[in-house]
Amino acid sequence: MANSPIPEPELLRAILEPLLADFQYWFEKSHHLLETENISFLTQVQQNDLLARVQHAQKEVTAAQVLFNATDGKVGIEMATMIPWHRLLTECWQVSMKFRMDCLSGEK
Secondary structure (H helix, E strand, C coil), X not given: CCCCCCCCHHHHHHHHHHHHHHHHHHHHHHHHHHHHCCCCCCCHHXXXXXXXXXXXXXXXXXXXXXXXXXXXXXXXXXXXXXXXHHHHHHHHHHHHHHHHHHHHCCCC
C-alpha cells in the first residue's frame, strides 16, 4: 500500500504501542517456558531452536519499539514484518498448551 496515507501519529501510537507490548509480553513468557522447562514432546534441538527464534524475535520487537519511540510514533511497521512474529507466537502458544495439558495429565 505505497499510496496509502500515513496514519496520524496518535492513531499509530494507540494501535502499535500496545501491539508491540503484547508481542514482548508473550515472547517473554515463551522465553521463560523454553528456558526453564524440559518439554518432553520436543527434542532438545527443537526446544533450543524455538528458544533461539523467540530470542531473535524479541530483539526485532525491541528494535521496532526503539525506532517507533525515537521517531515519536511517526513510523509504522510493515505487516510483512509482524506476520512471522504472529506465526512464532502461535507456535509457542501451541507448545505451551500441549505442555500444560501434559502437566495436568501427569505426563510431564
